[in-house]
Amino acid sequence: MGILIDKNSKIIVQGITGKSGLLHARQCRDYGSQIVGGVTPGKGGTSLEGFTVFDSVAEAVAQTNATVSMILVPAPWAADAIFEAAEAGIKLAVCITEGIPVRDMVMVKRYLQHSKMRLVGPNCPGVITPGECEVGIMPGNIHKKGNIGVVSRSGTLTYEAVKQLSDAGLGQSTCVGIGGDPIIGMDFIDVLKLFAKDTDTKGVFIIGEIGGDAEELAAQWIKENLKKPVAAFIAGRTAPPGKRMGHAGAIITGGKGLAVDKIRVLEECGVVVAQNPVKIAEAMREALNKD
Amino acid sequence: MNIHEYQAKEILKSYGIDVPRGCMVKSARQTKKAFQKFGCDCVLKAQVYAGGRGKAGGIKTVRDATQACDTAKDLFKKRLVTVQTGTKGLAVKRLLVEEIIDVEKEYYVSLTLDRRTSRYCLIASAQGGMDIEEVARTSPEKIHTLYIDPIVGIKPYHARGISSALGLKGKLIEDCARLIQNLYNVLLEKDCSLLEINPLVVSRDQRLIAMDCKINFDDNALFRHSDYEKMVDLSQLDPLEIEARKFDLAYIKLDGNIGCMVNGAGLAMATLDILMEYGAPPANFLDVGGGASREKVAAAFRIILSDKKVRGIFVNIFGGIMRCDVIAQGIIDATKDIAPHIPIVVRMDGSNLDEGIKLLAQSGLNVETVDNLKSGVQKIAQMMSKKQKS
Numbered sequence: 001m002g003i004l005i006d007k008n009s010k011i012i013v014q015g016i017t018g019k020s021g022l023l024h025a026r027q028c029r030d031y032g033s034q035i036v037g038g039v040t041p042g043k044g045g046t047s048l049e050g051f052t053v054f055d056s057v058a059e060a061v062a063q064t065n066a067t068v069s070m071i072l073v074p075a076p077w078a079a080d081a082i083f084e085a086a087e088a089g090i091k092l093a094v095c096i097t098e099g100i101p102v103r104d105m106v107m108v109k110r111y112l113q114h115s116k117m118r119l120v121g122p123n124c125p126g127v128i129t130p131g132e133c134e135v136g137i138m139p140g141n142i143h144k145k146g147n148i149g150v151v152s153r154s155g156t157l158t159y160e161a162v163k164q165l166s167d168a169g170l171g172q173s174t175c176v177g178i179g180g181d182p183i184i185g186m187d188f189i190d191v192l193k194l195f196a197k198d199t200d201t202k203g204v205f206i207i208g209e210i211g212g213d214a215e216e217l218a219a220q221w222i223k224e225n226l227k228k229p230v231a232a233f234i235a236g237r238t239a240p241p242g243k244r245m246g247h248a249g250a251i252i253t254g255g256k257g258l259a260v261d262k263i264r265v266l267e268e269c270g271v272v273v274a275q276n277p278v279k280i281a282e283a284m285r286e287a288l289n290k291d
Numbered sequence: 292m293n294i295h296e297y298q299a300k301e302i303l304k305s306y307g308i309d310v311p312r313g314c315m316v317k318s319a320r321q322t323k324k325a326f327q328k329f330g331c332d333c334v335l336k337a338q339v340y341a342g343g344r345g346k347a348g349g350i351k352t353v354r355d356a357t358q359a360c361d362t363a364k365d366l367f368k369k370r371l372v373t374v375q376t377g378t379k380g381l382a383v384k385r386l387l388v389e390e391i392i393d394v395e396k397e398y399y400v401s402l403t404l405d406r407r408t409s410r411y412c413l414i415a416s417a418q419g420g421m422d423i424e425e426v427a428r429t430s431p432e433k434i435h436t437l438y439i440d441p442i443v444g445i446k447p448y449h450a451r452g453i454s455s456a457l458g459l460k461g462k463l464i465e466d467c468a469r470l471i472q473n474l475y476n477v478l479l480e481k482d483c484s485l486l487e488i489n490p491l492v493v494s495r496d497q498r499l500i501a502m503d504c505k506i507n508f509d510d511n512a513l514f515r516h517s518d519y520e521k522m523v524d525l526s527q528l529d530p531l532e533i534e535a536r537k538f539d540l541a542y543i544k545l546d547g548n549i550g551c552m553v554n555g556a557g558l559a560m561a562t563l564d565i566l567m568e569y570g571a572p573p574a575n576f577l578d579v580g581g582g583a584s585r586e587k588v589a590a591a592f593r594i595i596l597s598d599k600k601v602r603g604i605f606v607n608i609f610g611g612i613m614r615c616d617v618i619a620q621g622i623i624d625a626t627k628d629i630a631p632h633i634p635i636v637v638r639m640d641g642s643n644l645d646e647g648i649k650l651l652a653q654s655g656l657n658v659e660t661v662d663n664l665k666s667g668v669q670k671i672a673q674m675m676s677k678k679q680k681s
Binding site: 020023075076099100101102103105106107109110125137138139142152153154155156157158159160163180182183207209210211212213214217233235236237238239240242243244245246247248249250254255259275276277278 | 375404406407409410411423424440441442479482484509510511512514515541543545553554555556557558559560561562563564565567568573576578581582609610611612640641642663664665668
């Protein structure tokens, strides 16, 4: 089962005629995802490597019944792409694009308050339900079908974690990259709520990093609501304050957003925190055995 | 992106916000001229990309032309070390010469993003001129916050409400309300990630003046503002950071001696953490990004090699979009002319791993390759401690 996407999900790719749009549409299709078409304004009616291209999301939805959109539109136009997806009736938009201005995302986030569409990202690797469906840019082959839900603010660090989990025999139900920006669609808690209800998910691994207080809020929510074992890793223990560590959202400001604080709160709330990034599977195992 | 106080004030001025009369100068001679032009007591403010200037001796009052000239000479000789700069400090290449304002009372006003609500928020306090985080800790009731609905914006009544909360009376309520609305326009139109006036003052003659101002721009919005690039003061950046900017690499100089090249910000941070834990402190944060070209990888590797503090290099790549053979090729290109004589450990995993390993092996470079993070970190730490002993 897993969450958000499965083998029946019908997916379109916004920005499919771009270099990375096409590359990842192809990779997702190779993984087994049902990519039913793509959107690039002005290129409607053409076909590219077997993908039908539409001028608008509305048209693509009408023709294909797609409910999921993977957005690989360049940053200046990405917010527009998200609005378009929402208005066309897409249920889940996964926005991979990095570098969307904060001002644009403030408006997107406000709009989504009254929309039925869920947004994952931006600036994220996407979502994968191993063995069924990939909507994203992650290397599919490192994933293994199983019972651990993974939710992360990072990209390659998630691959590192997933590889360790798979190698240790801990397959995944679904992995969700929620993104490294200060404003994102679904946050940790939104994803945890879905994992809580998912019968395939027996445990959850969280990958957080410095900046903001999403990890602290998630920890509190876990303590009060989640009956499943949870382990976590927080990157940036040694990051200097005031510096933006690659991700737009990874910054310690005014003594807030420190890794040590996040780790402390997570541990106080019963989450097993991996001491370093090579002990991820170990921490997950410990959490599973604790219960 | 940072800009200087004088640049921030120019922006405020263009939006109708009062700032003290001032002039940016680059020499003691210019300082003297500016002082004479104003014809009153002035303050000289060192223009550096850091706060805490006052306590660090970067802000000086001058009362005559000779004093202005001498003080400026002193300041220009300095590397200003403040609580925010680190021990190396920052070069003082520009000063802001400003008329002194007769102040009645100081306030604090800022606009920034509140991540919890995903909205911009206005923070105001009658405790001006102080560290706002300190005020928030000790007397949170003295801080007034307005979370801005982006569809509504800041309406006049919102702004008047804040003015009243600050204790302003009479015409100052309207003046401050107008200032707050103007500030919000600056925030939106200039894509600021932070806009802070501390202090905002009421002068003896009942004018509202922005005495100090800090603006940061949202790096993600730079494509909308082609004029920002020329506002950058390169004297405030590390030479290696300047080089990294050219190639659009996320690079931050750190205090250790292990050069690091990693793909992905989260993995890069985690790599720094574990290096530290293994007693091999990193010399830098460097994220080559997803899908970097061979040229970009080579540029990244050259930047690490040109750092004189680097005694060993650790490369950590989890290939996805980034292919291991591109990484290998980039490293080979970067070392073609000068073969490095320091230990290099390359951890690669993911796409095109075999080609990557083969390329490095054939290159004749003295590089250790491993396929997992743990052995990679152990190896570089081991090599470094061996090197220290010998």
